[in-house]
Amino acid sequence: MGRVQNLTRADALSAVRNPLAFIAERWTPTSRTVQRAALAALVMAVVIVVTGGAVRLTGSGLGCPTWPKCTDDSLTATSAMGFHGAIEFGNRMLTYVLCAAVGWAIVAARSQKPWRRGLTRLGWAQFWIVMSNAVLGGIVVLVGLNPYTVAAHFLLSTALITVAALMWQRTREGDAAPRPLVGKSVQQLVWFLVAASVLLIAVGTVVTGAGPHAGDSSEVDRIPVSWENVAKLHAVLAWIVVTLTFALWFVLKAVDAPRGPLRCTRDLFLVLLSQGVLGYVQYFTDLPEALVALHMLGSCLVWVGVLRVLLALRERPKESPADLPGPSTSALTRA
Helix, strand or coil: CCCCCCCCHHHHHHHCCCHHHHHHHHCCCCHHHHHHHHHHHHHHHHHHHHHHHHHHHCCECCCCCCCCCCCCCCCCCCHHHHHHHHHHHHHHHHHHHHHHHHHHHHHHHHHCCCCCHHHHHHHHHHHHHHHHHHHHHHHHHHCCCCHHHHHHHHHHHHHHHHHHHHHHHHHCCCCCCCEECCCHHHHHHHHHHHHHHHHHHHHHHHHHHHCCCCCECCCCCCCCCCHHHHHHHHHHHHHHHHHHHHHHHHHHHHCCCCHHHHHHHHHHHHHHHHHHHHHHHHHHCCCCHHHHHHHHHHHHHHHHHHHHHHHCCEECCCCCHHHCCCCCCCCHHHC
């Protein structure tokens, strides 16, 4: 019997090599590829919210009555479960598409040269949010669509959209220290806008939790408040957000701000107007399902618009090759 060669530390490290590092050594994506990967993750984060709303609006929330299986005896929906089972199970399957999009963003960010560790961490943050929300989604089913867990499920999806939007923005920037494009007073106005938007979204989940669309044809608990009164509060907050956006646009014009913040503020204002019209129409037509679904899409677009305005207030130029951080430097800590 021949002598077994001793393994060195380098051999051991090579044997347990990180698959991402293995891919990164053999593939260098272009900047455009990384941007598209980040955008794909953002788009899928919005899509999963809209399809989740479709599950609720079609009364298919308990189409698969248990989790992680669809039934006690079947991992997938059966023909006996009909339309509702297919809708609910189909939405569960979209989670894998979302994971694939986030995975592509992680691989692309890790393989970019030079490696920007901050981008990779933003990708991994999305992955863990998706996993957490998948577990929370299972809890939502197990507790019979409790409205508070449903609200938390939506808010965690909004957190996913937030991180995805930040990653998409960072792929189009450099790693130099951020430079403000506007003064402190304008930045404070935008933070007021962000805070009002957060309240708007949070109150919107209460409207949903108290409203008539419980998510299933069976008896489902609702938040014990008048959904019409909460909807009026929601409308007031919407007008506050619209007013702040309109004021911001005038302030940016007055201070001769760069084109980027002006363009993002204009886009947000247009989305808000469309969302406002849609909201009033659905309120006075007793919340038809199709309009509610569009309103959920609009909610995602409004939040993305607010984030674009916030991120447009500064620029991060690309650094010269000599100044680029090495693999061990975290760009995220400077974000």
